[in-house]
Amino acid sequence: MKPPAFQYHDPKTLAEAVGLLSTLDNAKLLAGGQSLMPMLNMRFVLPDHVIDLNRVEGLSGIKESGGALEIGAMTRQRDLEFSDLVKAKCPLLHLAIMHIGHRQTRNRGTIGGSLCHLDPAAELVSVAMAHDATVTVAGPNGTREIAFADFPAGYLTPAIELNEIVTTIRIPLWPAGHKAAFIEFARRHGDFAIVSAAALLQIDNGKIARASLTVGGVAVAPVRAAEVENAITGQAPSSELFAKACESCRSFEAMADIHASAEYRQHLAAVLSRRALEKAAGLADNAPWNRAH
Numbered sequence: 001m002k003p004p005a006f007q008y009h010d011p012k013t014l015a016e017a018v019g020l021l022s023t024l025d026n027a028k029l030l031a032g033g034q035s036l037m038p039m040l041n042m043r044f045v046l047p048d049h050v051i052d053l054n055r056v057e058g059l060s061g062i063k064e065s066g067g068a069l070e071i072g073a074m075t076r077q078r079d080l081e082f083s084d085l086v087k088a089k090c091p092l093l094h095l096a097i098m099h100i101g102h103r104q105t106r107n108r109g110t111i112g113g114s115l116c117h118l119d120p121a122a123e124l125v126s127v128a129m130a131h132d133a134t135v136t137v138a139g140p141n142g143t144r145e146i147a148f149a150d151f152p153a154g155y156l157t158p159a160i161e162l163n164e165i166v167t168t169i170r171i172p173l174w175p176a177g178h179k180a181a182f183i184e185f186a187r188r189h190g191d192f193a194i195v196s197a198a199a200l201l202q203i204d205n206g207k208i209a210r211a212s213l214t215v216g217g218v219a220v221a222p223v224r225a226a227e228v229e230n231a232i233t234g235q236a237p238s239s240e241l242f243a244k245a246c247e248s249c250r251s252f253e254a255m256a257d258i259h260a261s262a263e264y265r266q267h268l269a270a271v272l273s274r275r276a277l278e279k280a281a282g283l284a285d286n287a288p289w290n291r292a293h
């Protein structure tokens with residue numbers, strides 16, 4: 001199918017883009033188009049105006065600043081994939097990006113577009129949740145920051161106003177030497193996950209000093225497994241500890257759809273969480289499920 005008719009706008013500055021978004025009725029922003037174009041073609045969205053962010057200056061780039069990675073919203077997923085800075089400082093982001101679609105979609109798709117599309121199983125949404133990211137948005141009254149925990153407002157709905165544009169994602173870094181793992185269960189390579197798990201561990205003197213565990217694809221947005229994080233912090237990592245703690249993931253509120261029932265998602269949440277923690281802690285090297293990938 002072809003998209004419905006709309007008027008196309010091609011701003012060159014952020015001020016121009018915000019101005020257009022604030023004055024035009026029923027407008028949509030275009031980033032990489034990898035979600036918006038299918039949504040247009042399937043007539044799920046029917047905008048009168050499309051505002052293209054691709055030639056707006058200053059919205060791309062990856063840098064380290066004040067203990068965090070600052071990533072411009074229009075930074076392509078492929079640039080994150082090949083960034084040495086990302087690989088060295090934020091291994092979870094590097095690992096997660098390899099699960100997103102295909103190189104063709106990563107060539108165009110942006111981090112800002114992925115966070116704003118807010119698919120429940122989107123890998124970048126899970127990484128932002130896992131790392132307690134902050135999103136900066138620009139609107140007619142200036143800029144404001146949103147903690148990522150407050151960013152999902154509902155299914156496919158970010159907590160930003162209709163006249164706001166995401167400009168930057170700030171990902172606080174964990175200490176050097178921390179461990180990360182990202183695993184997912186998908187029907188086929190390149191597809192969205194049915195359920196995913198993202199784990200971060202800081203292990204000091206044989207004990208877990210800090211833990212972050214995020215489960216994607218179960219609820220309308222990825223959720224932090226706070227109960228698991230609390231249960232394993234201060235403990236020595238072991239498969240038994242992780243298996244016991246991750247049982248609490250079976251009580252997550254879960255969605256059901258054509259691909260999986262709520263009960264199956266809860267089961268996957270418990271299993272994949274345990275596996276992600278084991279992998280991050282280096283306990284899974286000989287596990288059959290790990291050898292297969």
Ligand SMILES: Cc1cc2nc3c(=O)[nH]c(=O)nc-3n(C[C@H](O)[C@H](O)[C@H](O)COP(=O)(O)OP(=O)(O)OC[C@H]3O[C@@H](n4cnc5c(N)ncnc54)[C@H](O)[C@@H]3O)c2cc1C
Nearest residue numbers: 029031032033034035036101109110113114116122166191
């Ligand atoms: C075949 C295929 C497979 C895919 N597989 C995966 C996968 O496995 N995992 C995954 O996570 N994704 C997957 N995707 C989606 C892909 O990652 C998209 O790139 C991403 O969801 C949207 O990013 P985009 O830059 O293309 O944004 P667009 O499609 O251009 O925009 C998406 C939405 O965000 C809004 N938006 C964009 N930028 C901004 C901004 N700066 N401020 C405010 N609103 C904004 C748009 O208006 C639109 O509503 C796949 C896509 C395809 C086509």
